[in-house]
Amino acid sequence: METILHFFRTYPEMAIFLTIGIGFWIGQLKYKSFTLGTVTSVLLVGVLVGQMDIAIPGPIKSVFFLLFLFVIGYSVGPQFFQSLRSDGIHQVIFACVLCVLCLVVTVVIAKILGYNPGEAIGLFAGAQTISAVIGVGTDTINTLGASAADKQAWINIMPVCYAVTYIFGTIGSAYILGTLGPKLLGGIDKVRKETKELEEQLQKSSIGEDPAFVDANRPVVFRAYKVDTNWFDTPRSVSEIEGKMQSMGRRIFVDRVRIDGKIVEETPDLKIKKGDEIVLSGRRETVIQDESWVGEEINDPELLTFPVESIMVLLTKKTACGMTVEELRRQKFMHGILIKSIKRSGVEIPVLPGLKLQTGDLLQIMGMTREVSTAAPLLGYIDRPTNKTDLIFVGLGILIGGIVGALTLRLGGIPISLSTSGGALIAGLFFGWLRTKHPTFGRIPEPAVWILNNLGLNMFIAVIGITAGPTFLEGIKEAGFMLFVAGVLATSIPLLLGIWVGNKIFKFHPAINLGCNAGSRTTTAALGAIQESLDSTIPALGYTVTYAIGNTLLILWGVVIVLFMS
Template sequence: MNWLFELHKTQPVAHAIGALAFVCVLGMALGSLKFRGIGLGTAGVLFAGIIVGHFGNPVDHATLDFVKEFGLVLFVFTIGLQLGPGFFAALREKGVKMNALAAAIVVIGAITAPLSGKLMGFDMAAVLGIYSGGTTNTPALGAGSQAISSMENVTADQRAMPALAYAVTYPMAIVGIILTLLIVKKIFAIDAPKEAAEFAARNRRQVDALERRTLAVTNPNLNGIRLADVPGRIEAEVTISRIRHQGETVVAHEDTILHRGDLLVVVGTPKSLDQFERVIGQRSSEDITVDESNITFRRVAVTDRGVLGKTVSQLGLDQRFDVAVTRVTRADLEMSAVPGLRLQFGDQVQIVGHPEDLDRAAKLLGNSLKELNETHFIPLFIGIVLGIALGTLPIAVPGLPQPVKLGLAGGPLIVALILGRVGRIRRQVWHMPVNTNLAFREFGIALFFAAVGLNAGAKFFATVFSETGVQWLAAGIMVTMLPLLLVGIFARVVLKMNFMDLSGLLSGSMTDPPALAFASNIAGSDAPTVGYATVYPLTTLMRILSAQVLAIVLFG
């Protein structure tokens, strides 16, 4: 077995890879353990790395540095792709208020960390770790560590210190966030289940489901005019799939001529159908969809790049294939397929026509399950390259001694948010199946945690049980709880914020899933996830930027 114990000398890269894999196994096993429904999750890899780094042979630092940065890029880029479509929408309406409060929490924490460091006489490198660990924000740790790694006035010991301080303060920060939620709940005597019910009643989205209705043409003014020329059809946002004229049922076309007595199958919301009914004539109790005709319907997925971005009318399926498009389902939202609706990758389209015509239309739209579940690697790597380019771009900020760089955490995140929102550029589609996204994200953060833990392990135990370690813990608790209590009390007293919004806001402002799980548990509802998701993207971005600003201010 001597070859194995000498591996760190004979084959350092192989030893590093083996150690990383071993740490991930131990850490994920540790993270799966839960106490009252709360566990460390992937963060368990960090502590497993510390243990292995402390007791094991030293690992090749060049390999660890590469793995750490690569894992961080994967993690933030996949987060950005997932959050991109809803990020800008979160900044509107209620999201503006909640994001402003979350931003206040970030700013107060970023001020508290260096102040506590100065008062207690910490090395400023430790402040970056205390700030990241006290806010349980891994991307901030990556951004801060990456920012000082290129600074000439920073020693090797200082470069390792943020990870060490992060590991010391992180566990108590989770406890601090949960404790803050309990304190706010106790101060205001909050009945969480009751507020969850009030939240559901007040925020229940009144989205009318689409329904199908048969209308009879009795309006004499419509006799002999084209379907496309029927007044109010576009404004009512309804679609017409079938028309029965003199006993024969056909697929509806824009050029179909209407006659008095015709029956139309119309799809839309109840309100829009009532509006359109007043134009057409009257409702009919007949259901012509059950007529003995060869007309049927099918749901197909939009996967062909040639149709992406085109409107329903531009496709012209009615003219080309004798097929009507009635509904489009996108992200669990069903919409009427109005002519101006632009199709996106992954849309589920309901089409009506004869079987052979539906086959041809489905071929045009793509309808490829393989494409839908496939990860497009060319756009993925294009996005990473653009993210690295943006992250390494020096950005001059007035008042700062040197340019700010978004780094390997900020650059890929911003690019991914933009690309996730845009969705596609020409034939390149930034679509990643949810399971694949989660797999890449977990893989990336596990690599990052493992590398950070192995680097910090040598000095961790000597630090955490020292006077310095206790002071770090105290500073970390201040960074965690002070901003949360100040903003939480303000939001409750002044803004009268419901506890579901408030607990989601406080958890999301710390980007802390265990706290979100705890908030959902005490409320008996998933309602806090709304606030959490609303503030998470902007908070993550601000944490990354603030960590870099701190690094420049403290070491610039």
């Protein structure tokens, strides 16, 4: 045992990796629909590892936490600024209202129970499931004029309060929004019916319903047919064939042609006659329908072997931004192009003809290489797969944010600043938005965003847990059962009020209302519960704008809470 203690005390970085490894493993375990989640698991494992009384060098947790905050801002920045000047302003205002409710309710409960700044921050972080507040709160507490002993005691109690309140914060939010919310809005059957009606409304186009845009998760397929029906007694052009399918409400393209045994490049005027072979492309759910009016399907490796490109495009061009999907697909340059998926603030949203596209949306498009090469530059920046991260952009961005955050103003003798962590978040928002204007620099690939987001936060939480380990049990005794009750109230009251406000004041559609509440509280687990309950992805349309606003305000509330409670 002495050897083990000596090893981890000599090499504290090994204790962090031990905590991360076991914490992520436990976080993946699930019983029915219940799971602790990665952050809580890492914290609790850190507390156990911390019983070995391991000293962790200070800068480690700060470095990873700043990386986490910068990349969070980078991810939501485009949507954050776009929402401020788009028709999503009602969702922006709603998110601000709900975030203020979360702040006020938590502060009032903390004041009534006589909590210190550390206990209030821990309560807020757990009840609102916003782990990053712990870091912002820690930075702000360190700027106060209190004694070093008081500040350390407040910092040590934060993870205790977070751990006690986080479980209901997650499970309770999912239950309130996924199960109780639909009942409060008229009953689950009524809300499901209204959600389906909204889906149908968004799916409508001038040529009827377009199944090509119903489910962005279904793959695009290419199938070959031998032309041998009476409709082709008179040779038909490629544009006539595609027009006939369009008149049937199906967006399918002719992508390959073999005439008299020879493969030729298809053009709109190219004539197809009996005996020729063609390849049709489209969404699986459209192409597998009855094509007996064309002819028999054939399996022809030569005909089906040709280059098809699927790329991600960052939407930046004014000619495309603001269009609906239906309007975009009518553009001449979109011929042969299928939209596989759309991500907004990192969240995949349903691809429906009535959906309005926004600057910063990430579109996955697919088609013949020549067609993709024509369309992509007219949409925006081609975000080709790469494993390179612009670390100049990341490093200088965090530095600039940290400098701004470190600036301190004194009001009535009270030092007020964003702290370096708040500055990093604001810098991430700005630089994420800036990249949509100048997409040739500042690239952070999606896998890198994931690693910086998850590893950055959990490295920080691991250090918090290890550092707080020796005093954790004492903190549990000090906090008492009332802390759990306080967490239930701090989670439930803002969400219940939010559902009412969204319904009565903002007049949101029920599905959008629930999605807005989940986004404002940045609780992805609740969004999943809502979508499962309503059997629809429509709630995601209310999640993205409010998620960008909520992720920013809730984290910055860490500064406000410390100032209120001190």
